[in-house]
Amino acid sequence: MEPNWNRLDEHVKFYLPVVVAVALVSILITGLITAPVRRVKGYSPVQPVSFSHQLHAGQMRIDCRHCHLGVEVSRHATVPTTAICMNCHKAAATDKPGVIRLREAAARGETLLWKRVHKLPDFVYFAHLVHVQAGIRCDNCHGDVRRMDVMTQVSTLSMGACLGCHRQAHERVPGSQANLTGPENCSACHR
Amino acid sequence: MSPIGPKDLRTRTKGQQTENGQCVDGGERPAASYWRSLEDLSRTPGNEALRAMLADAIAIPPDPNLNRRRFLAVMAASLSAAGVGCGRFEDRGTIAGSAALAEGDIPGTPRYYASTLVHYPGCFPVIATVRDGRVVKLEGNSEHPASMGALGAFGQASTLDLYDPDRLRAPLLNGKDVSWEEADQLVRNHIESSSRAGKFTVLVTGPVVSPTAHSLLRLFTSAYPKTIHRILATLHDGERSGGRQLAFGTPGAGTIRWDLADVILSVDCDFLGSQGQPGDERAFSARRRPEAGAPVNRLWAVEAGLTLTGSNADHRFPLRPVLQPAFLAWLLGEVVLRRKVGPLAADGALTGLLRAALQGIAPSDFGMQPKATAALIDDLVKSQGRSAIIAGPQLPTSCHVLVAALNVTLGNEGTTVLPVLTRPGTDASTLQEWAEAAELMNRDRVGVLIALDANPVYSLPEFDIAHGLTKVPFVVSSSLLRDETASAAHLVLPAAHDLESWGDCDAHPNLLSIQQPAMRPVSPVRQSEESLLSWLGKDERPTPNYREYLKLRWTNEVYPPSGAAADFVRFWEAALHDGFVDIKTEALPSSTLSIPEVLDAVGRSTRKPDHGFDLVLCPSPRLHDGRFANNGWLQELPHPVTTQAWGNAAVVGPATAAALDCREGQTIRIKAGGASLDLPILVGPGVADKTVLVDLGYGRRAGGSVGTHVGFDAGRLRSPKGGVSAWLYTGVRLVAVRNREPIIRVQQHDMAEGRAFIKEATAHGTLLSVATTEHPHPPESNWEYNGHKWGLVIDLSACTGCGACTIACVAENNIPVVGPEQVAKGREMHWIRIDRYFSGPVANPAVAYQPMMCQQCDCAPCEKVCPVAATVHSPEGLDEMVYNRCVGTRYCANNCPYKVRRFNYLDYHQEVKSPKELVFNPEVTVRSRGVMEKCTFCVQRIAAGKQAARAAGRKLADGDIRTACQQACPTGAIVFGDLNDPESRVHKLAGSERGYRALEELGIGPAVRYLARIRNPHSGLKI
Structure with a gap:
């Protein structure tokens, strides 16, 4: 059949640019939405008290589990209660402005309102305990906290990041068992 | 492909049918003989008249508030609102x-506390699951012998009451905030000044199931001698215990050992439903499983309306209530005179009188075939000492005397029927006592009225308490909500919920259950006992608070007789941990039957009925006496038999409806004595002729934002003197009124389309129905399960159809309440529903219940059609x-053959008022609009079970994971587990010869196995 050159012209002059433009805009938008920065990788907000993990976990070598009580037994690692802070800070560094604010809050029976750094969507039911018990270390997801003066998110915490590790944990987690994998079905995390 | 109608199925299946759908000898009952509702039946040929009767009731009215313009306005508003919420994305x-x-x-980890719900009908021992300081779920206390881990719908729904946004939050004096100290001072002053003026203080409570509360009440009445204590219970056992008192001359109640009874005759007693005690269903249904070893029991039911008990009976006879006493008298005569059974037969004078009284009464008077009654009497006489007869609490005293006589005659008294002493304070005040109290109020002789967790204005409409209260200078109400009584009170005190209170409960023989707060109150409320204690003078108060008072009484009266080796502190802590302690309930001495009383009862029972209708006021299986009216979960849970949600109606049989020339939904006026009530008619199969039944508990005028003006207040039909009893009236007139009211019945949603879901067999192994059709599709699944393969087995023989599983599922899975308008459109969200199937004649059908939830098919039709892989x-x-x-x-919902998928048409959780959000299970997503949802086999519990096993370093064991429905089921009909584990209960049950899968012929491999329902008909009778 003879090609319809008029139609072809119309296709080249009109439809092709439109399709290309739509495709480009889509790619751009998708790229923007899924960029690591949108995942808040590198997010390090200013906290109400300039608490330093570098000092506590790094220099003083306090174990993570000393303050994050729930990490081995609960879904949540849990932010320490003011009472836990005060265990040491009744005596330690009582002259620092942050500790003074902490003490005042504790005296009122209140808690400090920390800016949240790591957050998964509400429909994700991540459980710390299973991961810790499987031998995944804190720094596998949270980075080398012991060197962080200000807490920063280092992983994208995206579903891709989760699945990457669930598929081949032994490659991503140094020193883990050779056959370690996580479940990949939906209800493992979403319910 | 042409659609297959019921007619085609009928010709393709084997059995033979009579015209009314009843099965003839020996044949299998074909699939199409099951009908889900009258609507369903009316689609089959020969039932056009039925269709006409129901026509208007079926149509779903369009929403008058939504037209095209409004739709566009809503859409525009939604679009503009979409951009509003954008903020910094990092934050x-x-x-x-x-x-x-x-x-x-x-x-993030749960804690568990044992406690007891005491303000619920029947006293429920519970284990409260507490997450982050709030109760999120209740389960039965599995160590408590009366619960065995089960918890019915009322108990399951109580967490919603706990977080009811309508709850009172602070004491109010004439509508203004007042402090607790001022309120207490005010009450003390008023009581004292009214006593000085020679006026009475009327104290209204519910039945006092707590011995400690009872001792406190005695302390209060002795401190204020002008106190009159009245016990309010809309529904109580007064007639029954009165009957035993007459028959044996000793006070007390009779409890039935359902586990020992081979033959049970229930005369209009719904012991499996709204008139039973927790634990009754379990004991009864334990004898319904042929595998268990013990012979399957046989339940005979004679009843007015179709109840859960009647629908679980092997033989059921509809009989209007006014004839039920005569039936009992006749039965006694047959057993004593004709069969010459029991000690009464030897008494010549008695037999002569009995014969004279029963002259001329025949089974045909009760509409029963002589063959059927002969079989019943045969059964009773053959199983002497192993049968039990029970009559409904709404029947008059004389019936209970006859029941006592029958149980003595048949040797059941002392074997299957055990006398139990009732403690003072648990029996409700009589109508006479209430009339006296109302009279005192009207004559200005009452200075103070205190209602503690009781609502006399609503519950006693016959005495016009609302008017009486206007004559009382000071009215105090301590209640959860601003109910009818609180609205009329001067001082309103916010009461604590059972899960925020201390107490104990001796409702179960030989056990004392303890009640402890499982959480701190949401607002500064106070339990009523605490109020009572603080109204005592400073010197009369034995302890500063009620908790100490409870401990004090336990130290003095519970600990010493227990003989415990540990010291009191250990004993107390063990009690708090376990939720109960063993005590010794006083045994009743055996007593002899009073012959003159029996003769008197026979004389009073053989009267012929007058013309007019019989009216039965029934306890609502959902709202009980109205106390659960503000509980949306229970309002939306369909009535087990009529499947009506969000309301009540006048239930009549199809013949009565036809005689009245009424269609379903048409309003009728019920005239009983001087009172009348207009309400819509509901045509119920199996309801006795000349009988109308109405559920109590609806039509609240101040029932909270959910419960107000839902349904009709049947209590207004009661008269101060009562009819035959307070719940039973004869000579009632019914007049058709032209109005119509919509009736919301969920069983009319989703027709079975002639497909077979139910399989039944007799206890002797004869198959009664077929659950599969011809031309099965081959199984198509390609899945291999190497690890676990979750499955569920549901024993239809054990399921009584109560609906506890539905409420448990609602509580566990954050299922929204959608409201009456949405339910009317078929948009209810329940993940597990109880399907009710009828078979046989409309006048007296056989019933089968089937819990239906996602069947988790291997080759799931829903998965194949989802365009976005969301399932x-x-x-x-x-x-x-x-x-x-x-x-x-x-x-997916379209393609699901079980119709178990639910769609969120609206954002039902959007307007959750504080603190109701606290009821949500934090382990389950709160779904939003536009999302499909369904049963997940409680996948959050599967994950939690695996995590717990992992944390303990062991393998997952059978029974570690229990679904919410399984845990709640009062009869243990639901079993969950790993089908791949050959040692698991579910695997063994799935292999039972009773096992089948619903719509197995589709080849989709459902993971839910049903065990065929067992019927145990008498060998001389057909079902």
């Missing part, structure tokens, strides 16, 4: 830890539903 808000935690408390298969055999992927095409 994740703040995170607040606790200031301090209790020892061992870790956020996918898991390696453990679950059909997973991924809410955040779902775009709401609803293809």
Whole structure:
């Protein structure tokens, strides 16, 4: 059949640019939405008290589990209660402005309102305990906290990041068992 | 492909049918002989008249508030609102830890407390699951012998009452805030000044099931001698205990050992439903499983309306209530005179009188075939000492005397029927006592009226308490909500919920259950006992608070007789941990039957009925006496038999409806004595002729934002003197009124389309029905399950159809209440529903119940049609539903043959008023609009079970994971587990010869196995 050159012209002059433009805009938008920065990788907000993990976990070598009580037994690692802070800070560094604010809050029976750094969507039911018990270390997801003066998110915490590790944990987690994998079905995390 | 109608199925299946759908000898009952509702039946040929009667009731009215313009306005508003919420994307808000935690408390992990619900009908021992300081779920206390881990619908729904946004939050004096100290001072002053003026203080409570509360009440009445204590119970056992008192001359009640009874005759007693005690269903249904070893029991039911008990009976006879006393008298005569059984037969004078009184009464008077009554009497006489007869609490005293006589005659008294002493304070005040109290109020002789967790204005409409209260200078109400009585009170005190209170309960023989707060109150409320204690003078108060008072009484009266080796502190802590202690309930001495009373009862029972209708006021299986009216979960849970939700109606049989020339939904006026009530008619199969039944508990005028003006207040038909009893009236007139009211019945949603879901067999192994049709599709699944393969087995023989599983599922899975308008459109959200199937004649059908939830098919039709892979298969055999992927095409629901998928048409959780959000299970997503949802086999519990096993370093054991429905089921009919584990209960049960899968012929491999329902008909009778 003879090609319809008029139609072809119309296709080249009109439809092709439109399709290309739509495709480009889509790619751009998708790229923007899924960029690591949108995942808040590198997010390090200013906290109400300039608490330093570098000092506590790094220099003083306090174990993570000393303050994050729930990490081995609960879904949540849990932010320490003011009472836990005060265990040491009744005596330690009582002259620092942050500790003074902490003490005042504790005296009122209140808690400090920390800016949240790591957050998964509400429909994700991540459980710390299973991961810790499987031998995944804190720094596998949270980075080398012991060197962080200000807490920063280092992983994208995206579903891709989760699945990457669930598929081949032994490659991503140094020193883990050779056959370690996580479940990949939906209800493992979403319910 | 042409659609297959019921007619085609009928010709293709084997059995033979009579015209009215009844099965003839020996044949299998074909699939099409089951009908889900009259509507369903009316679609079959020969039932056109039925269709006409129901026509208007079926149509769903369009929403008058939504037209095209409004739709566009809503859409425009939604679009503009979509951009409003955008803020900085990095900001994740703040995170607040606790200031301090209790020892061992870790956020995100549950803690468990044993307690008891005492303000619920029947006293429920519970284990409260507490997450982050709030109760999120209740289960039965599995160590408590009366519960064995089960918890019915009322108990399951009580967490919603706890977080009811309508709850009172602070004491109010004439509508203004007042402090607790001022309120207490005011009450003390008023009581004292009214006593000085020679006026009475009327104290109204419910039945006092707590011995400690009872001792406190005695303390209060002795401190204020002008106190009159009245016990309010809309529904109580007064007639029954009165009957035993007459028959034996000793006070007390009779409890039935359902586990020992081979033959049970229930004369209009719904012991499996709204008139039973927790534990009755379990004991009864334990004898319904042929595998268990003990012979299957046989239940005979004679009843007015179709109840859960009647629908679980092997033989059921509809009989209008006014003839039921005569039936009992006749039965006694047959057993004593004709069969010459029991000690009474030897008494010549008695037999002569009995013969004279029963002259001329025949089974045909009760509409029964002589063959049927002969079989019943044969059964009773053959199982002497192993049968039990029970009559409904609404029947008059004389019936209970006759029941006592029958049980003595048949040797059941002392074997299957055990006398139990009732403690003072548990029996409700009589109508006479209430009339006196009302009279005192009207004559200005009452200075103070205190209502503690009681609502006399609503519950006693016959005495016009509302008018009486206007004459009382000071009215105090301590209640959860601003109910009818609180609205009329001067001082309103916010009462604590059972889960915020201390107490104990001796409702179960030989056990004393303890009640402890499982959480700190949401607002500064106070339990009524605490109020009572603080109204005592300073010197009369034995302890500063009620908790100490409870401990004091336990120290003095519970601990010493227990003989415990440990000291009191250990004893007390063990009681708090376990939820109960063993005590010795006083045994009743055996007593002899009073012959003159029996003769008197016979004389009073053989009267002929007058013309007019019989009216029965029934306890609502959902709202009980109205106390659960503000509980949306219970309002939306369909009535087990009529499947009506959000309301009540006048239930009449199809013949009565035809005689009245009424269609379903048409309003009728019920005239009983001087009172009348207009309400819509509901045509119920199996209801006796000349009988109308109405559920109590509806039509609240101040029932909270959910419960006000739902349904009709049948209590207004009661008269101060009562009819035959307070709940039973004869000579009632019914007049058709032209109005119509919509009736919301969920069983009319989703027709069975002639497909077979139910399989039944007799206890001797004869198959009564076929659950599969011809031309099966071959199984199509390609899945292999290497690890776990989750499955569920549901024993239809044990299921009584109560609906506890539905409420448990609602509580566990954050299922929204959608409201009456949405339910009317078929949009209820329940993940597990109880399907009710009728078979046989409309006048007296056989009933089968079937819990229906997602069957988690291996080759799931829903998974195949989802365009966005929002429902996918898991390696453990679950059909997973991924809410955040779902775009709401609803293809899956269309393709589901079980119709178990539910769609969120609206954002039902959007307007959750504080503190109701606290009731949500934090382990389950709160779904939003436009998302499909369904049963997940409680996947959050599967995950929690695996995590717990992992944390303990052991393998997952059978029974570690229990679904919410399984845990709640009062009869243990539901079993969950790993089908791949040959040692698991579910695997063994699935292999039972009773096992079948619903719609197995489709080849889709459902993971739910049903065990065929067992019927145990008498060998001389057909079903």
